[in-house]
Amino acid sequence: MNIALKEDDRDYAEWVGKDRVRTPVYSDPSLFEAEMEKIFSKTWVWVGHVSEVPDKGSFKTSWVGTQPVIISRDRKGDLHVLVNRCRHRAATVCEHTRGKTSSFQCPYHGWGYALDGSLRGVPYSEGYDETFDRSQFALKRLKVDVYAGMIFASFNGDVEPLEDFLGNARRWIDLFLKQGGGFPVKVNGEHQFQFPGNWKIQLENTTDAYHFPVVHKPFLQSLDSETEELFSFLGGDGFVEDLGNGHSVMVMMPSLIDLDGEGWEIPDRFAELAEQLRGRYDEDQVCRIVKAVGGVGFNLNLFPNVACSLSFFRVLHPVSADRTDIRHLALGMEGGPEEANQMRLRLHEHFQGPMGFGSPDDAEVWERVQRGTAGAPELDIMVNRGDGLEKPGPNGLPQGDVSAETGMRAAYAMWKRMMSQ
Known part of the structure; x- marks a missing residue:
């Protein structure tokens, strides 16, 4: 099977054959962006191990594709995977690789978030009118599951059960x-x-x-x-x-x-x-x-x-x-x-x-x-x-x-x- 390269061909699935792949699968920037959307944003991605967040208040930063995330364990001991981006003006709310904390705070305008990602503090909140609803501005949460201590997360709320995916x-x-x-x-x-x-x-x-x-x-x-x-x-x-x-x-x-x-x-x-x-x-x-x-x-x-x-x-x-x-x-x-x-x-x-x-x-x-x-x-x-x-x-x-x-x-x-x- 010979895969002929076409300049305007963006049917990326056709770039992979049974026993060979097209060379641009290693170098095409538009293909890379499509992979982040079609693969890393759709399936289960490994983000960490439970031993890295052993206690209540523990956190660890990681990645899902190109997107920065925080793995946190809240006061109940539940695990969360949160996008590391303030809901106000997009600054990261955690720059440490790992540690323990009671909350996350944006360094730009001071918005504060609980370990489960919910918005808890907004400085000078009188600058917002009565329609401002804090519950609508939590850190973005990913679906999370654990198998044998290995933590997986997904942006896809309809992703198949983790055990089925691991098969x-x-x-x-x-x-x-x-x-x-x-x-x-x-x-x-x-x-x-x-x-x-x-x-x-x-x-x-x-x-x-x-x-x-x-x-x-x-x-x-x-x-x-x-x-x-x-x-x-x-x-x-x-x-x-x-x-x-x-x-x-x-x-x-x-x-x-x-x-x-x-x-x-x-x-x-x-x-x-x-x-x-x-x-x-x-x-x-x-x-x-x-x-x-x-x-x-x-x-x-x-x-x-x-x-x-x-x-x-x-x-x-x-x-x-x-x-x-x-x-x-x-x-x-x-x-x-x-x-x-x-x-x-x-x-x-x-x-x-x-x-x-x-x-x-x-x-x-x-x-x-x-x-x-x-x-x-x-x-x-x-x-x-x-x-x-x-x-x-x-x-x-x-x-x-x-x-x-x-x-x-x-x-x-x-x-x-x-x-x-």
């Missing part, structure tokens, strides 16, 4: 969150960066094992032989599976799908940690904690903006057609042993950190993809690896080997569906 991905979310090692999972810090490229380049990366031995050769060389063998998963028994609704999972290490599974011996690299835990925990719990420290053996992509990857959340924030901001949220064990949480952070820094061996190399390649698409824009972006070689997975949806581009095709099928509406 087959729910099983994998539940498996991913077993890495608490018997303790609740918490966000244990984050770092942020940006790259000059389109958000879909990063979306594609999460379930792309094909690049791993090339891009991440320095990472593999930094490992001991036992761990290097674990991460040499091309040609192994792993797989990529379409989960529906744009979601997909890439299983790299099948033995680490279920962290509660038995038949696992503590690797040498974790022997010292295990010894530190003995005496405070029985051997089964020691094994469970240590196994959880290394993270799960799969990456889960949740359309359109978050990945549950090994041992962290990777959240993408589309800024423009050629700029994307990324948040990496390291995960820890709430109430778990400090030694285990420290080791999780060190492992996170080794690959995902700003001085790590993994994510900086990924970001370099993403930037080069964006730069390369300026050449020969009539050529197509290919996502055809494994096409024709897939088999039906447990849910009846396509499943390919670990290097297949099944996940990318799943995401673009959802993209096409939403852009057609």
Whole structure:
């Protein structure tokens, strides 16, 4: 199938084929604006984790597409997601990343809002006549729901139930969150960066094992032989599976799908940690904690903006057609042993950190993809690896080997569906 580029063609759904997409999907500003309206304003978007807003009065700023929002927990403990924009003259009412407060106040004219977004204070209110109704000027509220501690929000009041949207991905979310090692999972810090490229380049990366031995050769060389063998998963028994609704999972290490599974011996690299835990925990719990420290053996992509990857959340924030901001949220064990949480952070820094061996190399390649698409824009972006070689997975949806581009095709099928509406 050849997709011919037409200058005046704005039927964006036709820009995506079964095994390829048009190059301007990475660069067209009008397409980007349409994506914000047809995708990010219509479906469920991941905005945070409950551990980031644990108490009454807690708040966290986030994004739904290009729109700034505040996640807040009111005095009753209920969660709200509010547009971070004063209803008077549009100034943001919160500039802190996270914290605790009793209210939000606009810095321009002092309008004050409660944690649920309702308008509570208007300075010099005598300047408004009796027709002014405060109840009509609350911060804009989004629909909000939580699954397994993950907070999702939507501008669409008629959006399908969250559990239906997550569908087959729910099983994998539940498996991913077993890495608490018997303790609740918490966000244990984050770092942020940006790259000059389109958000879909990063979306594609999460379930792309094909690049791993090339891009991440320095990472593999930094490992001991036992761990290097674990991460040499091309040609192994792993797989990529379409989960529906744009979601997909890439299983790299099948033995680490279920962290509660038995038949696992503590690797040498974790022997010292295990010894530190003995005496405070029985051997089964020691094994469970240590196994959880290394993270799960799969990456889960949740359309359109978050990945549950090994041992962290990777959240993408589309800024423009050629700029994307990324948040990496390291995960820890709430109430778990400090030694285990420290080791999780060190492992996170080794690959995902700003001085790590993994994510900086990924970001370099993403930037080069964006730069390369300026050449020969009539050529197509290919996502055809494994096409024709897939088999039906447990849910009846396509499943390919670990290097297949099944996940990318799943995401673009959802993209096409939403852009057609």
